[in-house]
Amino acid sequence: MKALEGVKILDFTHVQSxxxxxxxxxxxxxxxxxxxxxxxxxxxxxxxxxxxxxxSLYFTMLNHNKRSITLNTKNAKGKEVLERLVKKCxxxxxxxxxxxxxxxxxxxxxxxxxxxxxxxxSVKGFGPGPYADCKVYENVAQCAGGSASTTGFLDGPxxxxxxxxxxxxxxxxxAIGIIAALxxxxxTGRGQKVLAPMQDGVLNLCRVKxxxxxxxxxGALEEYSQFGEGIPFGEATPRAGNDSGGGQPGRILKCKGWxxxxxxxxxxxxxxxxxxxICDVIGKPEWKDDPDYAKPRARLDKLTHIFETIEQWTMxxxxxxxxEICNPLDIPVGPILSMKELAEDPSLxxxxxxxxxxxxxxxxYLTVGCPIKMSDSEVxxxxxxxxxxxxxxxxxxxLGYSAEEIAELKEAGATEVVKKLAAE
Ligand code: COA
Numbered sequence: 001m002k003a004l005e006g007v008k009i010l011d012f013t014h015v016q017s018x019x020x021x022x023x024x025x026x027x028x029x030x031x032x033x034x035x036x037x038x039x040x041x042x043x044x045x046x047x048x049x050x051x052x053x054x055x056s057l058y059f060t061m062l063n064h065n066k067r068s069i070t071l072n073t074k075n076a077k078g079k080e081v082l083e084r085l086v087k088k089c090x091x092x093x094x095x096x097x098x099x100x101x102x103x104x105x106x107x108x109x110x111x112x113x114x115x116x117x118x119x120x121x122s123v124k125g126f127g128p129g130p131y132a133d134c135k136v137y138e139n140v141a142q143c144a145g146g147s148a149s150t151t152g153f154l155d156g157p158x159x160x161x162x163x164x165x166x167x168x169x170x171x172x173x174x175a176i177g178i179i180a181a182l183x184x185x186x187x188t189g190r191g192q193k194v195l196a197p198m199q200d201g202v203l204n205l206c207r208v209k210x211x212x213x214x215x216x217x218x219g220a221l222e223e224y225s226q227f228g229e230g231i232p233f234g235e236a237t238p239r240a241g242n243d244s245g246g247g248q249p250g251r252i253l254k255c256k257g258w259x260x261x262x263x264x265x266x267x268x269x270x271x272x273x274x275x276x277x278i279c280d281v282i283g284k285p286e287w288k289d290d291p292d293y294a295k296p297r298a299r300l301d302k303l304t305h306i307f308e309t310i311e312q313w314t315m316x317x318x319x320x321x322x323x324e325i326c327n328p329l330d331i332p333v334g335p336i337l338s339m340k341e342l343a344e345d346p347s348l349x350x351x352x353x354x355x356x357x358x359x360x361x362x363x364x365y366l367t368v369g370c371p372i373k374m375s376d377s378e379v380x381x382x383x384x385x386x387x388x389x390x391x392x393x394x395x396x397x398x399l400g401y402s403a404e405e406i407a408e409l410k411e412a413g414a415t416e417v418v419k420k421l422a423a424e
Contacts, residue, residue, distance in 0.1 A: 002029020003377035007182065008398075010089040011035065011066060014042040016138070016164060017123040017198065018095035019062040020171030025091075025178065026065030027370040027379045033085065033394055034063065034385065038070040038416040041387040054361035055384065061367045063384035064357070069395070070388035070415050073104050077414035082106065084399045086114045091178055095123035097135045108193055118191040119181045123170050127197040136198050141166030145202020150209040152239045154226055159239075170201035208245045212237045223247045228301045244269055249303050252336065253311040255319040263341075266319045268310055269332040270303075272296045277329040282313040355381045391415055 007030040011022040019042070026032040036042055044058040072078040082104075086092065092111065094101055101107070101122075111118050125136020126144070142148050142160045152159030163169075177194035185191060203210070212221055216237060220227050225243050227233075244250030250269035258264040270278060275296075279287045287293035292302065299306060314322050319335035326333040337345075343366055348354040355369040360383075370379040395401040395409070409415050 001377075003374060004028040004030040004179075004182075007031070007091065008089040009033065010085050010092040012092060012094035012096070012101075013123075014095065015044055016058075016062055016167035017171045018093055018174075019044075020168045021121070021123070021174040021178070022066065022093050023062055023064055024172070024175045024370070024372075025093075027381070028374075029377060030091075032066040033089070033390075033398070034066045034068045035071050035073070035082070035085070036068055036387060038072050038388070038413075041068070041070070045387065051362045054359070055386070057365060060357070060359060060362070060365065060384040064367065065380075065382045066385055067390035067394055068385035068388055069391045071391075072414055073106075075412065075414045077409055077412040079105060081395070081399065081409065081414060083114055086111055086118060088398060089115075090117065090182065091119045091121060093121045093174070093178070098124055098133050112191070116190060117185060119178060119185065119194060120191065121174050121178045121181070121194040122196070123174055124195065124197050126199050127195065131199075136166075138164055138166040141170070141198035141202050144199045146206040146209055147202050150206060150237050150239055153241045154231065154239050156239070165205050166198045166202050169205055170196050170198045173201045173204070209237045222297075222300060223249065225249075225251075225303055228303045230301070242267070248272065248332075249299070249307075250332075251303075251307045253307060253314045255314050255322060255335075256317055258315070263336045263338040264319060265336040266314055266322045267334045267336065268307070268314065268322075268326075270299070270306065270310070271332055274329065274331045278310070278331055281325060281329065281331065282310050284309060352379065352381070357381055357383050359383050361386070388416065 004025060007025070009022055009025055009030050009032040011018075011032045011034040013019050013022055013034070022032045022034070034042075042059060042063070044062070045055045047056055048058050049056050071081055073082050086106070108120060111120055124132070125134050125141065126132050131144075136144075139148075139160045142165060143158065145166065147165060148158035148160055151161055174194065174196035177196055181192050181194050213236065215221060216233060216235075220233055223243070224238065224240050226238065226240075242250070242252045248269050248271045250267060252265050253268050255264045255266050275294075276288050279285055279293075292298055293306070317325065322333055323335055342348060343354060345354065349356075351373070352369040353371060355367050356364055357367055358364050367381065369381050392406060395406050395415070396403070401409070406415075410417060
């Protein structure tokens with residue numbers, strides 16, 4: 001038995017934010033039925049194609065544990081099928097451009113009429129307000145949610161991060177809302193609307209930067225490197241390079257081999273509690289009693305010199321050696337791991353965080369498995385569906401259509417004939 005067993009999801013999502021959410025619900029055991037446009041499907045199927053004729057990794061890595069049904073929801077017969085799906089499912093998840101579902105004829109009022117227990121969950125770029133009608137993609141959300149203005153170096157332009165906090169981050173927020181709504185429905189018997197705007201999701205993840213904005217109104221941010229360097233603050237939370245966000249000075253430092261390996265670096269935090277051990281490890285025991293170095297406050301205007309000195313030591317070690325030496329001493333450090341290193345990491349394979357999946361069109365590929373581990377709801381990663389692979393199965397087994405009715409739906413252009421798979 002899985003955590004969400006018995007929950008049916010009408011998955012009307014595409015691209016990244018919505019699919020992240022429904023994939024997670026699938027991993028928790030929900031039956032996820034992905035509705036796609038006949039002949040086209042989710043646009044990511046054919047984006048960044050690396051194996052000609054096969055679904056892209058962009059699609060496969062975001063759509064595990066789902067069934068795919070093709071349905072033209074602008075066709076009269078297709079709308080009837082969608083109505084049946086709405087009646088049958090517990091949650092409708094969508095991330096269309098604002099108003100698209102209404103234009104299809106499926107307003108929130110109509111959905112409630114069809115199924116008062118339905119939870120309707122949406123990702124939009126912005127919440128209600130001046131930008132509510134805008135279409136939004138990842139980097140726009142990172143910029144509008146406060147991430148870009150606070151990422152990068154003080155003397156450079158705003159920078160977007162590689163972590164997809166706008167898309168995947170918002171998908172995760174939406175999943176949390178859906179699970180809470182399912183729990184509430186247990187008591188009230190009613191569904192509800194769940195909205196996760198991407199701007200709000202990014203801002204939530206940038207919470208500490210809004211904290212700093214308010215602290216800035218009361219004075220300089222002393223833990224920021226620029227304070228020690230005597231650079232005045234402006235009106236807004238500045239970009240802080242690789243400073244750590246928690247008040248303990250930290251930097252990224254070179255390690256042995258940095259000249260040829262772009263990821264031969266470590267993160268190093270000069271946590272106050274570990275200061276004496278740091279002094280010993282880097283060969284500066286005299287700093288322990290020196291009034292210019294012994295106390296955190298005294299060190300603030302010397303951080304650049306301190307980190308340069310620590311770097312002289314880290315450059316004599318690999319990033320893994322730094323970790324082996326510092327971890328037993330409770331000095332917080334972390335290697336900068338490349339995607340190659342993560343892909344090959346045996347411990348991540350063992351925990352199911354990196355999974356090898358077999359796909360009939362493209363063969364074996366790696367994906368990130370479920371990052372949440374539950375002791376009583378085990379996750380098995382199942383390959384993504386081909387376009388419309390489960391159309392007949394869902395129409396007959398879930399919605400009760402007969403073979404003749406399915407043929408009529410195809411005839412009417414509500415769905416399409418899907419190629420049969422050779423036995424896997
Ligand atoms: N049958 C018939 N029509 C369908 C269909 C189906 N099965 N599925 C979708 N469509 C139609 C929609 O009804 C819509 O038609 P309309 O514009 O005539 O109303 C059309 O396809 C396109 O949908 P839309 O969502 O506007 O796609 P887009 O490619 O133009 O925009 C986004 C893509 C991501 C920018 C937009 O969906 C969006 O802003 N979503 C919300 C924010 C978001 O999730 N962004 C991040 C994505 S990772």
